[in-house]
Amino acid sequence: MRVFEYILLRCINSINGERTAAGIYNLLVGKRSSQTLQDAHAYQLTDFFAIYKPLERIELFHAINQLKEEGKIFIKSEDERPELTAYGNEHLGRLSNEWEPLYFNGIRLHEKIGLFEERLYLYIQTITNMKKGNKQFLPITDRNDILRWVKMNYKANKTHLMDHIHSIYHELYSLLSEVNEEEAAVFTYRLTGAGLIGLSKQQLADMFHLPVHNVHLHIQHFLHHLYQAIENKPGTYPSLSIFVEEKETSHLITNSAQKTYLFIKQGMDLETISERRRLKMSTIHDHVVEMALVQPDFPVSLFVSEQEVKEISQVMDELQTNKLKSIHDALRGKFDYFFIRLVQARMQHQKSEAKI
């Protein structure tokens, strides 16, 4: 069982006969109860909180039983609380040498990792398919919010797609090189590229002769490692940093605009954001324009098509003015002010680039 075994023994050791196996189960699947959270803190097991959401209760009991049969733990029959035997304790020491350091940080990341994982997989599937010229492919997720997020970020990077793919590859490669071979292999085979679909957990288990538990934990562990590495050194992993919510975004943007941006990044449309935030649509528009002004790579194309940009910018060039009203009138009111302001914001970046 190895990693899974190690984690179980660690839990049993920390809990020290004060909780039943059910308590460990609740911890690993991340049960939202005050008892579980309290326990996680009290026994210093917060790192393992919710790192194994799909674990089935019966599977855990099988594993606990096996540990008992191997003489690593004993369970007092009256209260069903497992404790380590001396042998178990020794064994835990050996496993610790083998597996530490572990980078799990469940309590802080458990809500982020799932989204991070699905975005990463779909993004790699998307950019590699685009590189190959497959404009039509079936995405490996059904979640619309993920699809929208990936689309938006792809659009932001598509002008320099080849370089982008290369740097994502190199960043991923260097992070994979830091973990053990088995974990790197399992994670790599989980990825889906153009015409090369990733493996299910059962298939990975068969291929690497591992229990499914360890496959799951390897993947989770690498994701935790990856996430934190990017978070800590965004400068070292600039391309991968799109997958991690910044600890703090550019100070040039107002707080309120940042919130709106966060929602946009999650793939929400402007109507919904305005409803959610109870802000007027015009305020949301202000936010979008603000971000388009501050961030050169802001995907304006989410809101206006290339054709529309062309039409508007042509008129702006002809008139040589930044006066919204004049542009709006010259276009005979065909476009909302919002669109014109967005295009203005984008052209401003192009101008400054041209100067350099």
Next chain:
Amino acid sequence: MSNRSLEKELKHYFGFDTFKTGQKEIISDVMNGRDTLGILPTGSGKSVCYQLPAMLAEGVTVVVSPLVSLMVDQVKALKAKGFKRVTAINSFLSQEQKKQLLSQLSHYKLVYVSPEILQNPLVKERLKTLPISLFVVDEAHCISQWGHEFRTDYLKLANVIETFNRPTVLALSGTATPEVQKDIVTQLGMTDMESHIYAMDKENISFAIEHVEHPNEKLVKIEQLLKYQHAPTMIYFSSRQWAEKASGELSSNLPDKRVAFYHGGMEQSDRLLIQQQFMNDQLDVICCTSAFGMGIDKKNIRYVIHFHLPTQTESFIQEIGRAGRDGKHSISVVYYSPSDDYLPKKLIQSELPEAPDIQKTLNYLFNLYQSGAKLPVDELVQQELELTETQWRFIKYHCHQHHLLYQQTIVFNRDKWKDFHTFLTNQVENRFQYKMAKFSELISWVHRQGCRRKSLYQPFQTSLKTPVVPCCDFCGFDWKNFTFGQKEAVMIQQDWNERLRDIFLLGDKHE
């Protein structure tokens, strides 16, 4: 619209040069505003019959589809092809997502809905405001209790069609006996529908049935059959455990074959990966339950093997319809052992409430009535009464029919309730007998002497096409010695860094 331009549109939207049998006839009628009934065999492009009109028509096309997974797959496939203005409303959406979707609904040309969600007042009201030009009932056999899947919510569609300002109606099904066809028209409240009925026998499928003593023997037989084949294969099971067990044994005994299992109990992400691997020819053999394959459009499946039979002929025909969509030779193989009759019987039973369930439900409703409460949402009721979805749907439907329920309100009348108890008990028994009779029909096909093809399709159509491949084991097809040829399977495990390069299309192979 002239026919020539229809073909142009087909090319434009779907990239096909010509229509498949029946498509053009159905599309022309629909585009001319005629209510139409289309019976087209599985895999013959049923969905194009409404997808193309949806692209061309002014208004919105609403498609009622019974399976959420099917809906999701269809929307995904259309989006992958570049149609963006398509969406699905179903009960899996959160309240918020639903609200968001409804507020933007006018943006879409093609809207998939489940029959249940059409009963949601919010959804119904919103749809009413749209200019619906075409109303499609997919899997229309669900409307008939003589169809192989009966969905009570389908019976309310006639009413829905009226409230939607009576758009043109298109009813589609892959398998419907003449009896069911008639029923569809009546239940939809139509008097006159243009019918386009196409034979469902496939001229490129050969049939074979083999009887064995014990289920374990089947695995040995399948191993022998697949050992020297290069042929994408589906194997159907009626239990998840069997699918997993078979997948494990086949992969260890056929090391050069890539085998995997698929069933409804897997994590969603794993399901999607397996599905796509199979589509992408990364798998040779898939051991699956009926949960697999609804939205799958893989063209080159050569073998559809039934390790277990489904509970009726219609489902069987639908399942073998996944073979040979490329028109090339494909084979249906059924392995049958006497103990196989047990599983379907259990399955049928589990779909119907038992006598204690009925009493328990009535007590539950009575308690609610006394405390002045309304009926809670279905999931809660099911949990409370420990009923499956189909069991509760069955009871609820009849409660409505007999006025024990008016929407969510419970209406009590002692005598009426007593009668109802008797009625429902009988009804369960009838339904069970009916389903078992359907199952016996399929079993008797397995035992019948004579041409497999003829006896399989007999209840559905009067004449058969001449097969372009060997007909069946009974007609002399030496299927055990037949082979689709062999190919060296490539299943090398690479270093992770090599694999990573392949995923990112880097390195010599890709430059």
